[in-house]
Amino acid sequence: MNLVRAELERLSARRFVQLMVVLLALAFAVTAATTLAGSHKPTSAELSSARAQAAEMLQRKEDTHQACLARQNGTLPPGYTDEYLPADCSEVDPIRQDRLPIAADYLPGVFSFEQQARPLLYFLIAFLVLFGFLVGASYIGADLNSGGVVNLLLWRPRRLTVLGAKLGTLLGTVLALAVAASLVYLATFWVIGQTAGLAGQLSGDFWRSLGAIHGRGLVLVLLATALGFAIATLGRHTSAALGVAAAYAVVWELGARLVMEIVDARRPDRWMLSSHIVAWLNGEVRFWDNQLCTSSSGTGSCSGFYSLTWGPSLVVLLVITGGLTMAAFATFRRRDLI
DSSP states (O other): OHHHHHHHHHHHHOHHHHHHHHHHHHHHHHHHHHHHHTOOOOOHHHHHHHHHHHHHHHHHHHHHHHHHHHHHHTOOOTTOOOTTSOSSGGGGOGGGSSOOOOGGGGOTTOOBHHHHHHHHHHHHHHHHHHHHHHHHHHHHHHHHHHTHHHHHHHHSOOHHHHHHHHHHHHHHHHHHHHHHHHHHHHHHHHHHHHHHSBOOOOOHHHHHHHHHHHHHHHHHHHHHHHHHHHHHHHHTSHHHHHHHHHHIIIIIIIIIHHHHHHTTOSSGGGGOHHHHHHHHHHSEEEEEOGGGGTTOOSSSOOOOEEEEEHHHHHHHHHHHHHHHHHHHHHHHHHOOOO
16 A cells, blocks of 8 residues: 555656646646637527528438439439439438437537537547556656666565556556546536537437447546556657557558558458547447459449447457556566666
8 A cells, every 4th residue: 555655646746747637637728718719608599590490401301211212112203303312212211310400500609518528528538548648658667767666676676566556556547537537528518518508408318328438438548558558668768658659650550551552451440450449439430441342243232331349349459458568567577677
């Protein structure tokens, strides 16, 4: 317990950690202030006009679907242009759409919490992932480079215990900060929606969906934190984690993706870590690959889409993070730290 308390004090006293917390608060304040300045409470006339436009658009979608069905049945009125109607009428079926037109779609300059909560949460998760990776890398990297770990081992000469306490304290602190920041963040924008915008229809399904994204985001933040910690431990310096991240982004995410497109590789996105991150956050992500239809017989049964789901993507993320973390502990156990 004394070791954990000491590590917590060391972590909170680091200037880089304090700077990242200030940047987190600053980004939050700027986003909230910009949203508040660009929004206003809709008037009754604006709401009536928006509802009318949403109803009109919904009727257009229904008319298009009925025209498509009439064409299939051979009852399309003479002179009706059907060149824009799809072959599969389910594509324009309003019931099958991900979302239907709502009044908030036609209220420019009005912040809608129902519509913007998910993008805002994605933004916060992205910042917290970066926060966790940088803090995790600098926390252990600075200690290894400055000799702080050696001094700590003189007091507690158990390498794995010391490194485990550092990692556990780091993950617990980042998790507590991420939970507190996200709750304050969402509560602030909910208040903005109530007072200077539009709250929307906040049903149970909405909150469950938002909570699922939040939970997955917290897992991703912890994985990024452990990953930065592990790479910096292996490289004995904070810059090692930054270098690996930059090299991966340039060489693999950009370079390898370009090469795969040139050689027409099948399903290239499944080899990209970013694809698995998106699949984990959203539950599923779909990609297009025209190579999937090259062997099609031309019957039109090939869609060219393939999916990545959250289960396999989570396994990929856990294997990468767990493997590097285990390698970091194994290397730290045998390494000469002087």
